[in-house]
Amino acid sequence: MSRRDFGRLLGVAGLGIAAPALVGTRGARAATRTWRMSGSAGSGLGGFDTAMKTLMQARNIPCGSLAVMRKGKLILARGYTWSDDATLSVQPTSLFRLASLSKAITATAVMRLVQDGALSLSTPVTQLIDMTPPTGTTADSRLDQVTVRRLLQHLGGWDRDITPDPTYQDRKIATTLSVPLPIGKADMVKYGAGLKLDHDPGSTYAYSNYGYLLLGQIVEKVSGLPYATYVQQKVFSPLGITRNRPGRSLQSGQAPGEVPYYSQYTGPSVFDAAGTTVPAPYGSFNVENRTAMGGWLSSAVDHVKFTQIFDLTTSVLTKASVDAMFAKPETGLNSGGSYYGFGWFVRDVTGGQNTWHDGSLQGTTTIVTRRYDGITWAVLFDQRDDPSGLPYDYTTISTPLHNVANATTTWPTTDLFSQYY
Secondary structure, rough: OOOOOOHHOOOOOOOOOOOOOOOOOOOOOOOEEEEEEEEEEEOOOOHEEEEEHHHHHHHHHOOEEEEEEEOEEEEEEEEEEEOOOOOOOOOOOOOEEHHHHHHHHHHHHHHHHHHHOOOOOEEEEEHHHOOOOOOOOOOOOOOHHHHHHHHOOOOOOOOEEEEEEEEHOOHHHHHHHOOOOOOOOOHHHHHHHHHOOOOOOOEEEEEEEOHHHHHHHHHHHHOOOHHHHHHHHHHHHHHHOOOOOOOOOOOOHHOOOEEEOEEEOOOEEOOOOOEEEEOOOOOOOHHHHHHHHHHHHEEEHHHHHHHHHHHHHOOOOHHHHHHHHHHOOOOOOOOOOOOOOOOOOOEOOOOOEEEEEEEEEEEEEEEEEEEEEEEEEEEEEOOOOOOOOOOOOOHHHHHHHHHHHHHHHOOOOOHHHOOOO
């Protein structure tokens, strides 16, 4: 069963372990930290604050944010800072890298094109964008069976557990194509077009960043607009979301209101031939190339606002479009009883559906959860590793929040959205 499945929700152990200082934009963090909490919450929701503080303190996570929505109303919007740096203050609108929570954004953009009659889910990718392989290689004969629908459901045939994820092969791609670093999205597409598929398209679920890279290129080709422009016009603007933007790789490109990212690791830069050693969150991977699959910046407040699209309370997508996004794939249920829709994991339960996703990059952990009972939350952290070895997976981060929600019998009727839009 997938680590993201609700059926494997486990308790959090070892919460008393403290982690040493990590490396981020401000270098080593000192051991003495204090709590600062911003934003507000409806009455009776203090358990969410306690859960977030416990998760962060155990791992020495400097920056976190949580937004909770119930039946369309924003009932909690918080920024959490656990740091000795008095200049660091996380707000409910602070921007974090979304990592793979970005996939639902791309899937929504694709479905908007389908809804508007500009694109068909059954069209092969080879009929939409240039999939010419590098010189000296031959495209897999099955590539024309990779449809838009199969890309959305991770059924394209690429399997990163068999063939290394081409979206993290910058240096190899540069060498193969004889192009300088940093490479671009078109270079990634071309390199991947020469890879042998690991499975017959439509036969096997295998999570694929490359597939969502292709979907971003499809949005550009079909709409005639840059990917981010189309998303902002058709997905975010109708919701009044103006803070979201594509992320940048380097510290020098940090957006106003964006948090710093921390990791205990360093890595070779993908921006210079020498492979200069850099903090892992800043240049060991190319965020600009990852927008469609994992490079958007957002706040927790804005991301729960985005999920209103799937509650059918916005003008972005119709019920038919949302139903298509949450429909079972041709492969059916996985061994845990769930499946991947378009940019969302889905589980049918009595009373509705649970849908969710997680995201992970060096310096980033994110989750979004939509419960069948109308409760939605987004959690954003600026870290995904620390010397304690404690997990950062979906189940571990979600469990304390589910426990709080399940124990809450009286919910506030407040709606905080008017403070942010």
